[in-house]
Amino acid sequence: MESELTFILNDQVVHTKTNPATVLLDYIRKNKRLTGTKEVCKEGDCGACAVLLGTKVNDKIIYKTINSCLFPIQKVNSKHVVTIEGLNKEELNLLQYSFVEEGASQCGFCTPGFLISLTGYLLNTTKFDENEAINAIAGNICRCTGYHSILRSLKNINSSFNAISTEILINNKVIPEYFKEIPNLLDKIPIEKTQSNFENTDQFVSGGTDLFVQQPENLLTKKISLIEQIVEPQIKVIDNNLIISGSTTIEELEFYITENKINVKLGKLFKLFASSPIRNSATLAGNIINASPIADFTITLLALNAKIIFSNAYTVEREIYLNQLYKDDFVIPEGTLYASVFTSSIAHGKIVSLDISGARNTQGVIKVLIASDIPGINQVGGIIQDESLLAEKEVHFIGEPIALVIAETEEIAKLACKKITVEFSPLKVITEPREAYKMDSLIMPPKIFESGDISGAWEHCNTIVEGVVESGGQEHLYLETQGAVALPKEAGEIKIISSTQSPTAVQKVTSKVLNLPMNKIEVDVLRLGGAFGGKEDQATHWAVFAAFGAYYCKKPVKLVLSRHDDLYMTGKRHPYSSDFKIGLD
CATH class of the missing domain: 1.10.150.120 ([2Fe-2S]-binding domain)
Known part of the structure; x- marks a missing residue:
């Protein structure tokens, strides 16, 4: 029409x-x-x-x-x-x-x-x-x-x-x-x-x-x-x-x-x-x-x-x-493919079954990739190695990626994602840190920093103040959303145009996921349309996704999140609940 x-x-x-x-x-x-x-x-x-x-x-x-x-x-x-x-x-x-x-x-x-x-x-x-x-x-x-x-x-x-x-x-x-x-x-x-x-x-x-x-x-x-x-x-x-x-x-x-x-x-x-x-x-x-x-x-x-x-x-x-130029202004070569991510609709659960046939059979779809297609290590975690590129057996948050669709146009890729079906077996969801502490369900073991005799120091304090401080989570809300363009080059090399604050992290993680030497991964950063810390480790995932698609399709692949998907899928500044005790002598 x-x-x-x-x-x-x-x-x-x-x-x-x-x-x-x-x-x-x-x-x-x-x-x-x-x-x-x-x-x-x-x-x-x-x-x-x-x-x-x-x-x-x-x-x-x-x-x-x-x-x-x-x-x-x-x-x-x-x-x-x-x-x-x-x-x-x-x-x-x-x-x-x-x-x-x-x-x-x-x-x-x-x-x-x-x-x-x-x-x-x-x-x-x-x-x-x-x-x-x-x-x-x-x-x-x-x-x-x-x-x-x-x-x-x-x-x-x-x-x-x-x-x-x-x-x-x-x-x-x-x-x-x-x-x-x-x-x-x-x-x-x-x-x-x-x-x-x-x-x-x-x-x-x-x-x-x-x-x-x-x-x-x-x-x-x-x-x-x-x-x-x-x-x-x-x-x-x-x-x-x-x-x-x-x-x-x-x-x-x-x-x-x-x-x-x-x-x-x-x-x-x-x-x-x-x-x-x-x-x-x-x-x-x-x-x-x-x-x-x-x-x-x-x-x-x-x-x-x-x-x-x-x-x-x-x-x-x-x-x-x-x-x-910014990454989405980059003049992409003719024949560039577009990627879209299918994500989890629940916060925690086992993946019972995954059917990608509807997406694969959509006209204009080139490839649908899942965790088993990853040639290297399925891990993109930053500080803690606890985040898969694509969920395989279990999902841990709403918006967690499960499959990557590569298509001729962005519209086709998004449409194909809607044709993927998944069955979950829901597991317990813990969203409050104090509840997680009581249930011994922490993301990582506590780290303790101390100097001197802490327990003995309280005896010498004339005034002791105790309390709890709460701070809410925050969305970084950079104007330019997350995304990247990956271009396959000669001898199996891949060039990535990424909107990232950490190009080295993009290079290292892409190398690990695709099982390629780091010297075959070239990362170029043009300009960032805002970041505020939200494009440090969080930008890595989307660059790896684009490279993952380019690796398989042997063509340039572009992935840029919509504002809705960016809010839905990316990490934030975490909320904190802190106990404090201050002594004054």
């Missing part, structure tokens, strides 16, 4: 035929190799995937910031898409230079999204307001800087303008010259007519901000129709009632209410919903129809005693340039 689309991507007119449910982010990165737009959460929460979408309204182009990770490519037809590469054609622009001057970029993974959001704000205002600029980047997350340097860069930008217009932005090199030609180029692209025939439609899509989080793979196999092709966004007042079409976005509604001073408090409330990129896509109909208990709009509409009318559809500098 493919649709023909024509749109402008930065300064180039693009004609393409692609699955209409493909999200714009995947097309930008995989088809066009514009890797400045980053994939992090794929849920519209972080802003790293932000792009600008320009729509011609009368004789003017209106630009909005959107999350490309949730935006079906069908919606960009006859429009202008701007990525971070489209903002910088020759040199650092004003925004980029301000980020460099204030050190507002560290790992750099979030920087393109911030710059896109700020550019979107400048294209929609006539006077710089620092608070409004902060609101514009409210949907962008940075895990490194603490935001202070970013806020300082905003002050520098503020001092650069007395007034703002598209012409002023071009003259100040905030946006390139080609923006002047976009209206004429869009005039030559026919606007898609309103759709009237919905036969065989499997799924209607409105904003897609929830659908493309919950079931992105399923949508790729369905024929979708856009609500905006059925009814145009429309807001009007009839008999003192506000009539809003279902395809109206939250941002359009907020703007109408504020501009017409219908309900100032309601307008302010809408600004609190999600972030600007989400509000630019999320629609009234979509927010209602998914029936989510946490939907922003539903409770507001209930409070306003609203009615729903249903219709029948059939009637820093180097970081700013991004010339250096």
Whole structure:
């Protein structure tokens, strides 16, 4: 199921035929190799995937910031898409230079999204307001800087303008010259007519901000129709009632209410919903129809005693340039295969049976690997050698890898994983350290460090304080998820591109698992999109998986975890429960 689309991507007119449910982010990165737009959460929460979408309204182009990770490519037809590469054609622009001057970029993974959001704000205002600029980047997350340097860069930008217009932005090199030609180029692209025939439609899509989080793979196999092709966004007042079409976005509604001073408090409330990129896509109909208990709009509409009318559809500098790449930006060779991991759904149990035939028989699957296929030692533990690469007889945590699927595409690999079946015999689960201590079920024997006569020292203490300290576990939440690319070379050698803080660990463990000499394992680290300790030993597994696949298939293999899988499968900073006793003489 493919649709023909024509749109402008930065300064180039693009004609393409692609699955209409493909999200714009995947097309930008995989088809066009514009890797400045980053994939992090794929849920519209972080802003790293932000792009600008320009729509011609009368004789003017209106630009909005959107999350490309949730935006079906069908919606960009006859429009202008701007990525971070489209903002910088020759040199650092004003925004980029301000980020460099204030050190507002560290790992750099979030920087393109911030710059896109700020550019979107400048294209929609006539006077710089620092608070409004902060609101514009409210949907962008940075895990490194603490935001202070970013806020300082905003002050520098503020001092650069007395007034703002598209012409002023071009003259100040905030946006390139080609923006002047976009209206004429869009005039030559026919606007898609309103759709009237919905036969065989499997799924209607409105904003897609929830659908493309919950079931992105399923949508790729369905024929979708856009609500905006059925009814145009429309807001009007009839008999003192506000009539809003279902395809109206939250941002359009907020703007109408504020501009017409219908309900100032309601307008302010809408600004609190999600972030600007989400509000630019999320629609009234979509927010209602998914029936989510946490939907922003539903409770507001209930409070306003609203009615729903249903219709029948059939009637820093180097970081700013991004010339250096992260592991998922690496230009992979043609014929590269993709890996996905099948994992345990229980916390502890014996593996009674494992059936991988469904995955093996899936068209496009090249290989399904299990523990018995490992040529070396099935062990990837870091400090303690207690973690198998692939579980063989017993699983010890939810998300523990059991099988590795290698396929022609990432989508096929993930689909095949769903066809693997496993039967468990559950065992006792211990999740509290004090319970484990009582049951003598510790991961490792206690280590005791002492100096002098500890027991005798208490007699000389005037004050003794005792207690318990508890600290919760933590997710490192680096923006760039775990992953690696492995490329087989001559004489049985393997090169691994890994997002790791410990390349030597990757080399050693891969050598051990594949039973290869270390000098046949080459590990290259490009740049990390954040790590914070979460890519020390935890990055090793995914590099070994990619190498494991390349070893068997004799082709490059790429494995990059989705945000969900990263949270689900990787280790964290552990929670601690500590007893203390302090004596003072």
